[in-house]
Amino acid sequence: AQSVTQLDSQVPVFEEAPVELRCNYSSSVSVYLFWYVQYPNQGLQLLLKYLSGSTLVKGINGFEAEFNKSQTSFHLRKPSVHISDTAEYFCAVSPYTNAGKSTFGDGTTLTVKP
Amino acid sequence: GAGVSQSPRYKVAKRGQDVALRCDPISGHVSLFWYQQALGQGPEFLTYFQNEAQLDKSGLPSDRFFAERPEGSVSTLKIQRTQQEDSAVYLCASSPYRGQGQPQHFGDGTRLSIL
Structure with missing residues (x-):
């Protein structure tokens, strides 16, 4: 079985500041990892995904995430938010x-x- | 349109009534998924189809929930004898291949309210 823990339920930040949204996971098998964004009253849209290879993945809208296998984390970052x-x-x-x-x-x- | 389409967008039903929620996936997408999203939570997996075959229905919460995709395209999620705890947003998603590593394309959901 798998579980996903997003460590912060709410993150307030000022415009143009950097942001990090934290994600830890638990799994007994290898997994693919994804970040999605959901705007009010809409479905989810893919931001980025990690399948294999380079642990730093870049997505849309300037977001990126880093896969850390030893820490089972996949934190999302953006250097300057809008x-x-x-x-x-x-x-x-x-x-x-x-x-x-x-x-x-x-x-x-x-x-x-x- | 080119995206996943769900209907109705909003559904209000009285406790005990049966409801049917429809999902039109992106044309040609092989895999189709249903999720239940309670208020303030992430989507919870309900069931998964590959073409017309229902490969995993382990997430369906009770035998009141039933999903079908008879021709491998449109899917219907049916809930019988609805209960208040069934109130949630039901999301449908599709992906082009067998799903391994493929991101899912989501519809805007159906918001179900049981009175």
């Missing part, structure tokens, strides 16, 4: 052996203040 980045962010894992069954964290609400 008001439009205000949204809910979800970390998810999907096991190699059953990639159809994704497990999501409970989300982090990012609020960017002017």
